[in-house]
Amino acid sequence: MDLNERKLKILQAIVQDYIQTAEPIGSRTLTKRYNIGVSPATIRNEMADLEDLGYLTQPHTSAGRIPSDKAYRLYVDYLLQMKKIASFQRDSMKTNLLKRFGELEDVLQYSSKILSELTNYTSIALAPQIKGSRLKHIQLVPIDNEHIIAMIVTDTGVIKKPLLRFSGGMDFDYTQKVSALLNEKLAGLTFQDIEQKLVKELKEEAHQFSSIIQTIVPEVFKTLEEIDDFELFLNGTTNIFNFPEFSDIFRAKSFLTMLEEKSLISNMITSTEAEGLTISIGSENPFHQAKDCSLITATFKLEGNTMGWLSVIGPTRMDYSHVISVMEQISSYINQLLKNR
């Protein structure tokens, strides 16, 4: 018993119907809505087979069938193979997105907003942690007698700005010299390298600035450590209320509570390694909280470094076709942006 042409046809019809209606579908209704070419009785037999094979489940004996995660996986793989990317909204999106410049974080956040609006699902933007990235520029700026800001730009575009308390005062020229030295020594290195090896060396080498470097540099890193979470932006969280599977208050609650757990979400998203689109369906997700959800993640890379992630999360009964097409569009513009900065 394998998946012949007819079984595939029936399965696809069921998946598509369920994505639209969220209702279990029976053999008779299927023949009415779709042109399968066989009678309900035959479909019933095929459905029983498909259930045995694990593609369909039945909420109760006298109900229709609903697709399993396995069925969605088949459907999605088929879709990805076809890659029938629609080309809607191309122009308006392009100009809007390209008009924005600035930090990658902003671009991701803005894209996430568009994404949730276009798909009506919840969208998540995630910027990488600073640790793995490379220092592009560091600049100490004295604010007043007691405070210095260390402005830090990385190759992933993240700009962190730890505010340091530094009693004793320091004038601009001095911070300028220190900044120049730090740039010279540290630019291009990863933060891990800097922290592990170079601070010591630097202290020894730069005698004339040893006091300030001993005070400031560890302080900068300590503060960075503290603020260095994954930055997570959510959009369209209330969209789940549009879906009947979340009209149960407990489901809605657990979904929204899951979204509030930043660490869980970022774990789930960053676990995707491959560049491009990754789809994980229902129980494929690493956390049980997400077992009724599908997560579509676009990973952005530049020269091997991960620059950020963009995700859509929704019910397993997700309109994969639509979401994939929108995400492919947005991804291509972001990649364009990444290459041209």
Next chain:
Amino acid sequence: MDLNERKLKILQAIVQDYIQTAEPIGSRTLTKRYNIGVSPATIRNEMADLEDLGYLTQPHTSAGRIPSDKAYRLYVDYLLQMKKIASFQRDSMKTNLLKRFGELEDVLQYSSKILSELTNYTSIALAPQIKGSRLKHIQLVPIDNEHIIAMIVTDTGVIKKPLLRFSGGMDFDYTQKVSALLNEKLAGLTFQDIEQKLVKELKEEAHQFSSIIQTIVPEVFKTLEEIDDFELFLNGTTNIFNFPEFSDIFRAKSFLTMLEEKSLISNMITSTEAEGLTISIGSENPFHQAKDCSLITATFKLEGNTMGWLSVIGPTRMDYSHVISVMEQISSYINQLLKNR
């Protein structure tokens, strides 16, 4: 017919009971739970009076009574008058809060998190817009040949960092001179002043830098304009699921949707002018979306300038006593912090 001692006693009992149980309460139950000293029949008469006076309502004829917004208002005014501030958690909170330094925004955000955890309601932190505040420090930093970051520190502690595209390149010394000039001319002024009057003057005066100033300064302000929303931080949004009045999916949805409307929320919060705690109950709120909610807002000022807001939002049946006491605590520490920076 006025509010005699006994009516007040009964009303207070009803309010307190309803805050705890969220169930309409009848005369008999009231006598059982509280020691009023009269029979249910008497209480019924008094309740009928209180209903006529607008302090109570009845969901239906054979149900108990629930307090109206007017009743909560009376209760809250009484509470504020008493100011029975409990002194729990004082020490742990103090050390935690004072350990944090840095931007006021961070302090507000962190406080909001504590606040939602301590009260189990939703908490909102709001930092002021940049427009009304004064420039404390501006520093242009060249990142590469095409980008300059303008780091801007204001007296409200907000640090904005618009990234500007500036083709042509500019070396550090040059940006340094320009920064110094801008600081000299602009520090201490409000952004409105700068924008309206001074840009023109500056252009004329500073001949040697006229080209860059003509290019950069308007660009900085344009970018500021774009990013200058109220910064709004939400915490504990899913806490509403704990309250039976939001166990209806539509209520929950409309509450959460309201929270997503940043402009509405910030309008509601910033409409409070007075320093200290402001409470608006149910229909007292300016927006109908919030007519089932109470909003308790702490406004922080320093020398007349509003530095930020901290709010708790929840059902009108809010545990005012508890929330007020927690907010008084946190506010006092934030004020302490503000004065000592």
Next chain:
DNA sequence: TATTAGCACTCTTTGTTGTTGAGTGCTAAC
């Protein structure tokens, strides 16, 4: 005169029961 006991009445909530209809699996006929 203010308070209270008693009573009839109201209305929601909860549980029961029957009906409907969409769906199934199985069998026998085509």
Next chain:
DNA sequence: GTTAGCACTCAACAACAAAGAGTGCTAATA
């Protein structure tokens, strides 16, 4: 191999009854 027919299942819905918490009114009471 496919399909018509049939008995069966089960959720959803509506109708109905009973329970229970509450009310307002009236008459008795302190």
